[in-house]
Amino acid sequence: MLLAAYSVLAVLKEQGQYANYADLPPGLEAAMSLVIGLLLAFRINRAFDRWWEGRTLWGQLVNALRNLAAKANTLTPRDDPARDRLTELLVAFPQELRNHLRMMPPEADQIAGLPATGVKHRCGWIANQVYGICENWKRSGVIQYGEFLMLDREAKVMLEVCGGCERIKNTPIAASFRVLLHHLIALFLLTLPWGLATDFGWLTPAIMFLTSYCVIAAEDIAERVEHPFQVGSDRLELDPICATIETTVREIMATPTTAELESPPT
Secondary structure: OHHHHHHHHHHHHHOOOOOOOOOOOOOHHHHHHHHHHHHHHHHHHHHHHHHHHHHHHHHHHHHHHHHHHHHHHHHOOOOOOHHHHHHHHHHHHHHHHHHHHOOOOOOOOOOOOOOOOOOOOHHHHHHHHHHHHHHHHHHOOOOOHHHHHHHHHHHHHHHHHHHHHHHHHHOOOOHHHHHHHHHHHHHHHHHHHHHHHHHHHHHHHHHHHHHHHHHHHHHHHHHHHOOOOOOOOOOOOHHHHHHHHHHHHHHHHHOOOHHHHHOOOO
16 A cells, blocks of 8 residues: 555656656666566465475375384284373474474473473484384294384374474575565565656556555465465464374274184183
């Protein structure tokens, strides 16, 4: 609205005694529109790529934790107490990863054995505990080496996803590019009405309102989408994903396998 009101000055100038003074070169607004369009397209594409990569990584985490739970449920005896421990670790990992990416306080007393202080990377601690359980199963003969590799294929995804999300979080689009784009947007919107007023007259404020809205809104959307893990609209819905993982992992670990159902009674 401010830019639309500002464009009235350009209309009054064109309809007053200074109409023939300080006119912009013909086609200047078209050239600047092309430049701004290309830069905004690049900005929005890069921001959405970051958002989509974050969603892809969390999708991989969902699949990996489900597969790890299903394999552990099938390969280990139901009376093994380590199964409950593994279940709690798998449920806690996405929640701790979410808090880590949002720089939120960790879940208090969520995992038995996790010190309240002294653990800087709680996701790494949880992954280490998962590998410890798998290794104990292998050493005690509960699972064979080949079955250990089956579990390892899913367990390693935990830290791979964590590292990928940390890369997105800690590597925003270069500040110099954002500053350049903001300067060019301001220059474009401040000069645009002086080129439009000659041809469009009193339609210039309406055109400026729509044009400035689209340009500023596009940059604002890119700014929001660029940070996919923060809290707010246009961000990834990590809370429902964590809830889905908890529900499915607990259900998988509590479900009797086909081998158990078909085994003859003793």
